[in-house]
Amino acid sequence: MKKGNLIIASIFSVLAIGIIFLAMQLPNAKNGVPGPGYWPILISVIMLVAAITVGIHAFSKHDATPLVLGTPDQVRVYLSMGLLVVYLLGMYYIGFGIATFLMLYGFITWFGKYTWVFRVFMAFAITAVVYSVFVYVLKVPFRFGILF
Numbered sequence: 001m002k003k004g005n006l007i008i009a010s011i012f013s014v015l016a017i018g019i020i021f022l023a024m025q026l027p028n029a030k031n032g033v034p035g036p037g038y039w040p041i042l043i044s045v046i047m048l049v050a051a052i053t054v055g056i057h058a059f060s061k062h063d064a065t066p067l068v069l070g071t072p073d074q075v076r077v078y079l080s081m082g083l084l085v086v087y088l089l090g091m092y093y094i095g096f097g098i099a100t101f102l103m104l105y106g107f108i109t110w111f112g113k114y115t116w117v118f119r120v121f122m123a124f125a126i127t128a129v130v131y132s133v134f135v136y137v138l139k140v141p142f143r144f145g146i147l148f
Helices: 002-023 036-061 070-095 096-112 117-135
Strands: none
Touching: 002 036, 070 096, 070 117
16 A cells, blocks of 8 residues: 555645646736635645645554455545546536536436436525526636536
8 A cells, every 4th residue: 555655645636736837837826816826726735735644644654455456446536537538528528507407417426326306406506506606706717528
């Protein structure tokens, strides 16, 4: 497990540093309002601290537990990550609304035991709330995909 923790710590450290570097190139704050790079930098700093903590913990801990990558729960996580990549591609090609609704409906179906009416309602409601917050409150336009 020590090797796995070191690998994960290294990957997330490099990822966090890369995101910080890219976010620093975004425009600065104006009139006391944080710029577009504020949240990516903040989240990346937290991710970097967490990765460093995992790395330090891996060095200080003498654990000989083998790294197992094929348990059913882990396979479910890998499939979920793959489906999230498909979701991102779907957002680009078919738009936020349809892709998000389909992703939420699929995940609610997969992880929960609910009626189809509840799944449709919740997927639609969550999609509508997220869309409304970004478009009407934060004034972030969604101009990608062929559909909504």
